[in-house]
Amino acid sequence: DTGVSQDPRHKITKRGQNVTFRCDPISEHNRLYWYRQTLGQGPEFLTYFQNEAQLEKSRLLSDRFSAERPKGSFSTLEIQRTEQGDSAMYLCASSITGTSGRETQYFGPGTRLLVL
Amino acid sequence: DAKTTQPNSMESNEEEPVHLPCNHSTISGTDYIHWYRQLPSQGPEYVIHGLTSNVNNRMASLAIAEDRKSSTLILHRATLRDAAVYYCILRDGSSNTGKLIFGQGTTLQVKP
Secondary structure, three states: OOOOEEEOOEEEEOOOOOEEEEEEOOOOOOEEEEEEEOOOOOOEEEEEEEOOEEEEEOOOOOOOEEEEOOOOOOEEEEEOOOOHHHOEEEEEEEEOOOOHHHOOOEEOOOEEEEEO | OOOOEOOOEEEEEOOOOEEEEEEOOOOOOOEEEEEEEEOOOOOOEEEEEEOOOOEEOOOOEEEEOOOOOEEEEEEOOOOHHHOEEEEEEEEEOOOOOOOOOOOOOEEEEEEO
């Protein structure tokens, strides 16, 4: 399967711990997105990369959150000093830059985080 | 991105067509209409998109009103696997930002 993959699929942690998630996009895709989804809500945009460059960050992305895409391939999302409010599904998506209106994003299965 | 309005939920019977409406009265001339769906415990999945003309693909059809202030996603024969949350999203074709802005979507139940 050559779709978007995310690891781990589930993570349980204690409040105050740091966690890191990984996303592997579809290989030829140059854009990579992170979203967060809480129960009963639609996904919310967090940040995106075009190649290695982080081009946009949401105000939802507090200073405890950091994302990287060091070689323009996989990406990591780290949450430091986790809080119970960070419990959510973290979704990754990738795409090829094109006419913005037509761009299609391909989503991974998500990482479900539970902070105790 | 302009806002969209969708019903919270809809029901359908298996094997019957389903028409999922979306209102986007503030749509601009460069906004594309996209539909994604999210099956239980999965990430969203692209369904279809269009600008002005009606569109068909293997998953669904998209009917766009002449004034573009509303659109309808049509599933021609609903199956149990089509039970999902369906999101109608506007994408600005003149902007370089790639982010998707999801609303609450429509939860579709398909009854056998």
